[in-house]
Amino acid sequence: xxxPNVTGLPPDTRYLRVTAGSKDAxxxxxxSKIAVNFGIAYRYLFRPTTxxxxxxxxxxxxxxxxxxxxxxxxxxxxxxxxxxxxxxAEGSQMRSNFYSPISDVRSTLLEAxxxxxxxxxxxxxxxxxxxxxxxxxxKRALAARDPALINASGLLGRDAFRxxxxxxxxxxxxxxxxxxxxxxxxxxAIFVDAGLLAGGADFAFMGKVKGHEGNYxxxxxxxxxxxxxxxxxxxxxxxxxxxxxxxxxxxQAARHACTRWLEKEVARAPTAPRLLRNVTVWEFEPKxxxxxxxxxxxxxxxxxxxx
Amino acid sequence: xxxxxxxxxxxxxxxxxxxxxxxxxxxxxxxEKMRGAGSVCGGHGNRFRQIVWTLRVAAGxxxxxxxxxxxxxxxxxxxxxxxxxxxxxxxxxxxxxxxPDTRTSIA
Numbered sequence: 001x002x003x004p005n006v007t008g009l010p011p012d013t014r015y016l017r018v019t020a021g022s023k024d025a026x027x028x029x030x031x032s033k034i035a036v037n038f039g040i041a042y043r044y045l046f047r048p049t050t051x052x053x054x055x056x057x058x059x060x061x062x063x064x065x066x067x068x069x070x071x072x073x074x075x076x077x078x079x080x081x082x083x084x085x086x087x088x089a090e091g092s093q094m095r096s097n098f099y100s101p102i103s104d105v106r107s108t109l110l111e112a113x114x115x116x117x118x119x120x121x122x123x124x125x126x127x128x129x130x131x132x133x134x135x136x137x138x139k140r141a142l143a144a145r146d147p148a149l150i151n152a153s154g155l156l157g158r159d160a161f162r163x164x165x166x167x168x169x170x171x172x173x174x175x176x177x178x179x180x181x182x183x184x185x186x187x188x189a190i191f192v193d194a195g196l197l198a199g200g201a202d203f204a205f206m207g208k209v210k211g212h213e214g215n216y217x218x219x220x221x222x223x224x225x226x227x228x229x230x231x232x233x234x235x236x237x238x239x240x241x242x243x244x245x246x247x248x249x250x251x252q253a254a255r256h257a258c259t260r261w262l263e264k265e266v267a268r269a270p271t272a273p274r275l276l277r278n279v280t281v282w283e284f285e286p287k288x289x290x291x292x293x294x295x296x297x298x299x300x301x302x303x304x305x306x307x
Numbered sequence: 308x309x310x311x312x313x314x315x316x317x318x319x320x321x322x323x324x325x326x327x328x329x330x331x332x333x334x335x336x337x338x339e340k341m342r343g344a345g346s347v348c349g350g351h352g353n354r355f356r357q358i359v360w361t362l363r364v365a366a367g368x369x370x371x372x373x374x375x376x377x378x379x380x381x382x383x384x385x386x387x388x389x390x391x392x393x394x395x396x397x398x399x400x401x402x403x404x405x406x407p408d409t410r411t412s413i414a
Contacts, residue, residue, distance in 0.1 A: 028367055038356065044392065052384070
């Protein structure tokens with residue numbers, strides 16, 4: 001027995017099992033007036049268990065340093081970024097069991113590399129950038145901090161990933177899109193990645209499709225939601241998935257793409273969140289000298305870390 | 308209606324009816340093998356968005372929300388209820404839900 005029309009009264013069975021369902025704001029019976037904010041609803045329903053929180057805090061200490069013990073330990077501040085390149089993007093290890101091949105390419109490896117380099121460049125030099133991705137080839141390059149592994153060193157320089165931190169497996173796809181036989185470590189990695197992304201002072205993501213952000217990024221944003229008031233005071237930033245750059249793009253073109261994005265984020269102020277929460281005053285200077293990463297566009301006049 | 312007032316109202320309903328013998332439930336399910344859905348539950352982000360949709364279904368239909376996420380891990384190994392909506396199935400419900408799926412589903 002199915003429930004073919006979910007806007008109608010559900011079948012009168014005691015346990016109604018939803019095995020697929022719509023996304024959070026999809027139509028359903030008698031709920032057209034129920035306004036949903038994913039972040040609020042998520043935080044209303046979920047929080048990490050005490051045991052998993054301990055694992056997360058330990059992982060933070062392992063990755064970023066810091067002192068003390070328990071969940072109140074002081075931690076090094078970091079920013080985070082999720083890069084969803086797509087199930088059929090170059091470097092993906094997704095193996096479809098669908099009859100029709102999946103066509104899901106959101107970014108090329110080069111575009112992903114530019115996005116990470118750009119966000120890392122806008123991050124204060126003492127803060128690491130934690131990156132999680134669905135892409136095996138990108139993850140391998142990030143783990144080695146070697147853009148040459150994805151042929152991006154010529155464009156971005158050999159130290160483009162020097163602030164990048166990753167964790168978990170390499171040569172793997174971390175998310176159970178179709179697969180259920182994950183190892184225990186692999187399963188934990190899905191939640192560890194999400195928890196570490198959520199813990200970033202600022203969170204950037206790539207992977208929008210037709211204006212809609214990826215579900216994983218939505219999950220992380222929900223996890224980041226600080227309270228139930230409806231105000232999300234922990235900003236997130238979307239870096240464009242596609243930059244429309246040719247494979248032979250120049251370094252200048254990459255800088256230009258980065259600059260354009262930073263300018264756009266600046267234009268979102270004052271109602272939009274700041275790019276970097278730990279920067280209390282900053283201004284964008286398009287003609288400023290390039291920083292050590294070659295993309296520095298943010299002049300920081302005061303850098304206050306409010307732990 | 309303010310963004311979260313329905314949540315408070317539903318949380319009170321959930322608490323009052325969670326163990327009601329006459330309660331009706333709606334549960335998000337992900338098992339390795341499920342009737343009507345094969346083994347595809349989607350990625351984790353997808354699932355959480357579906358759970359929030361299921362929450363709205365539960366609120367609209369006045370049913371008690373459960374989250375029966377069993378594959379590739381039990382969700383309760385990582386997350387727990389944050390507020391008054393205890394979405395965790397009981398042991399008795401888990402035994403019932405682990406049986407071959409012959410109950411109603413949204414295909």
